[in-house]
Amino acid sequence: MDEKTIEKLKKEAEEIINKFSEVLEKYNLEMEESYYIIDSRNVLRDDEAVESDPEFRENFLKIAPKANKEGYIIVEKGSWLK
Numbered sequence: 001m002d003e004k005t006i007e008k009l010k011k012e013a014e015e016i017i018n019k020f021s022e023v024l025e026k027y028n029l030e031m032e033e034s035y036y037i038i039d040s041r042n043v044l045r046d047d048e049a050v051e052s053d054p055e056f057r058e059n060f061l062k063i064a065p066k067a068n069k070e071g072y073i074i075v076e077k078g079s080w081l082k
Helices: 003-025 054-063
Strands: none
Touching: none
16 A cells, blocks of 8 residues: 555544544443343242142143153153163
């Protein structure tokens, strides 16, 4: 590049930086950092004991391929496991 082109690029770069600085001055940058869009975060429901429906369990075990006497479903071990 010749000197004329380099000087032109320097001048344009300086103008861009000055305009960018002017725009930044309009904003309040002293705000606290925020990582969340909304105020509620890590909101979990309270733990509550839920009564199980014995009829649901019976119907579910009826359609299960295999179940033992205690009411647990028996699944096939993956062929990739030994």
